[in-house]
Amino acid sequence: MRPADLGPFLLVAVVLGVGAFFLGPGFLVGAALVATVPGGLAALVVALRAPFDPETELVTPEQVAARFPAAGPGHGRDQVWPHYLAAQARVDLAAMLQAVWTGLGEVWEWAADHKPFDGPGRSWWYVGGLLLVVESAAAVLTGLAATAVAGVVLLLAGLAWAGVGGAVRLVESLLHRRARASARCPSCFWRTSLPSYACTCGLVHRDVRPGLLGVTRHRCRCGRTMPTTVTRAGRDHDPQCPQCDQVLERGSGAWTDVSVPVFGPASAGKTSLIYAGLEALRRQVEAGGGTLEARRDADAARFRAGVEQVRAGRVAKTEAGAAPVGLVCTVAVRRRRALLHTFDAAGELFATRAGTEELRFLDEAGRMMLVVDPFSIPEVAAEVLRGPEDTAAAAPAVDPPETAYRATVLRLQDSGVRLDRTDLAVVVVKADLLVDEPIARDLCPERHAVRDWLRRQRQDHLVSEAERDFGEVGYFLVSSRTGWDPGDRHTALAPLRWLAERGRLPLPPPTAVAAPAEEPAS
Template identity: 35%
Template sequence: MSTRFGTPPAPARSGDGMPMGCGCVLGLIVLWVVAVLALPAIMLIGAFFVAYSLYAYLRRLASVMGVGPGADPKPVPPPPGRADGRAEPAYTHYLFGPALIDLRHAARVAVPAPAKLFVTYDAQIRRVFGNGGLLLWPFGIVVWLGMAAGVGTGLAAIGVLCVVQFAVVAVLALAVISAGQALRAVDSGVRRIRGIRTSCPSCHQRVPYPSYECPGKTCGRRHRDVRPGRYGVLRRRCACGTMLRTLLLTGTGDGRMTAHCPHCDEPMSRGAGTVPEIVIPVLGAATTGKTRLMTALVMGLVDGAGRDAGGADGARDPVAEFADDQSAEAYRGLADKLRAGVHTWKTIKVKDAPLRAYSLHVRPSSGRPRLLHVFDAPGEFVGRSELLRELRYIKTARTFLLTLDPLSIDAVWDSLDPGERARSGRLRSDAPPDFVFGQLVENIQGLGAQTGRARLAVALTKDDLVRGSEALAGLGGGSDEIRDWLEGPAGFDGMVRLMRRSFAEVRFFRTSAWLDGGEVDAGVLDLAGWILAGEGLRVRHPA
């Protein structure tokens, strides 16, 4: 019905039937609410996505490190089957390779995890809030801004975390390197203080550190340098999985691993490098009885009465045992001949074959043990300096053993009856003792041997053959008596003077390599006792 003011106009409506004014008001209210709550909401959402980004990174990092059900570690390259170049057949220490591999793998796999999270949630935000009209898109913007801020902050935090991880690995690697070098220095220093020098019993060269064969069953891989380094500090893992010790003084040289010379690859003695070594060159002309005397000397140490108490204080002689299989095998053949009373063969240098020492562990009743190397040099080496140069061990010897054949002394030979001379003719050395010794001193001094600081044991061998000689009648076994006899009736006063002038100490012995009732001659035991006593070992036969 109309009035006089006319029909009132109909109110304006929005497209969906809502009055336009109400929609604008509601929109303004929404914008006001969003504006008021935007900053707290963005901060809250951002904090959630920071935590979520770090969680995503750490979860992927754990998988890279091989932790958790979804473990996906980067495979570590296996070690080579044998030493090749600088590479050893051992697993590299984690900080010297695998750690960097894990860091690179983490950078490729774990670091992009937050970015992938952003892409995933960006698509979901667009789908949920973008289709909700003008009322929802402001909330979508707030959520998107919070996510972007959170993921960006998370990526920055992850970058810092990666830098910290790399720094920690670098610091630990430097610490391990420093520890390894320090342990090497301590190991070398302790060995130097203890007077431990290592030499090869085959090629006779100085060995700063042996190479070692893995003791694992069916392995046999050769590790050239097991000292602390990139393959381990206190232990290293062989390619077969066996753990190896890295320091001589903490168990590397305890005999469980076979040591090899890095120069000639020949096996070294058990315990090489862990105890001081005694080097005894046995020198003399051919057929002077070096091999038999050396065998008797070793027999006196290994099979003698050294295990019995001696003296009022109950002291025991040192106990000796072979330090390698080669020494034990060579000794058995010679000892059998000695016990059977037959002659031993002449020592011959086979071309390209090493002149290997008899190596024994000598353990005194108190004090530290020693590694004794007794070298039997062929007689033809004495007079030829070019051959004597092969005997590099002479430079490190502090005690020399010289054999003199009394049958080669004219006074003794002439005093034997024709029958004895006929029986002993093939056993006699035809080299004059004074000429041989003169050549010997000249040659070994030319090789750099410090004879002025060394001792010389002079052994008159074959005493069992010449005891009845008139030339030796009344001669006792004392060193002074033998020296006086050599200077007087024997006519070698010049040789004795040269001996005393060339060496710091000279001691003379009468010895026989023939067994008397299965027992080693007392002169041989006195000789062994004097040698060991001079090296600081307490014995009952100090001569």
């Protein structure tokens, strides 16, 4: 505030002072009371002008990180304009008080320099000074009152604003928790419930939840707006992984997300089981009026090639040095959509604890599939594999199933994964080669029968450890060569459907499906 802002009010004080000097003490009391009006009006004008003064500090996106604590995992606050009630309101309230105080100080300095109350006697100075004191007191009280009223109004608005933002966050959280929505990166395997979204200017917004930066929208530093909540932001912007900035599938973070890592020894049949199970699931979903398709062209091509190779019985073994492969499919049934991730890695990586160290797709999966090659069990191999021809036909896994199980579980326990909240499907594969053997005469796909058969083959320690470590364990007998039909006795769909349903993946009810078509998957 400048002294000129109070010029008219100082003139009133001078006039009143002249009148009080000549008209006597009675007029002085009235003049003092009247002098409170211009002082209060001056303070009110100055206080209300302060927020619009160009000299008042403006909280910019670059200052957000210093003013607010970090919110996103591993990232600071986004460089976006903060909501007015979160930052600028406090600056403006302080500016209102500061403007009144600074203005009064400058007025008193001006009065001391120009001595407007010098007159024919000291009483003239006393009268004028008294009226200036009264005006100053009125200005201070009015400034405090105006700031207090503005503060109360802004506080109530802030509480309402925070309530709306909290309600929106709560509703979104409950809906996503009910749907078990999350985002899984197919590149670095990072899992999150809060993807990032890039503005058209290139700035990546790491946290689009309603909060200090906005309830319904966040305003980017470039001026464009970004909708809050993962559901609304994902409609017009591609989600990104907050860890590696890889562009994720549309719907990541908003749709139900089911991840199924498949683990087991080398040559156990993990890759064949994945493609056979996905193809059977595709047929089941399409029979119910839905769709299942790979999200990207590369995934779709790999899906088609994998299905053709498994159908022809010539699946190439996953190379030991190859990076783990993640296949992402979209499942749409009626109005519900979901993402299904399956992960495959070379069996050699599951042979030791050190080999599983970099398999981050195992973390927070919630659902897992252990592939058990029956011909890698010593008791079964000793009775069934009678010569080189039998061994070549069965192509047994390199290690027994407990080797991969223990190495994987130890890695998960070391990483703090809650296995008691994880479902495990124990899948005995190669049923087409096993069921005709005398050792499997009592074996059928019923889960308790598979469990009891494993215990009779001296795998009771594997069964006991699995049921001790995991929250829920299911047992299945499947054939990747013949189990393409969802209605097949040894369908490869059974373990995948069980895990998918427990992950709330939208699936149609089991129905009869036509005989397997020979055309490749789309």
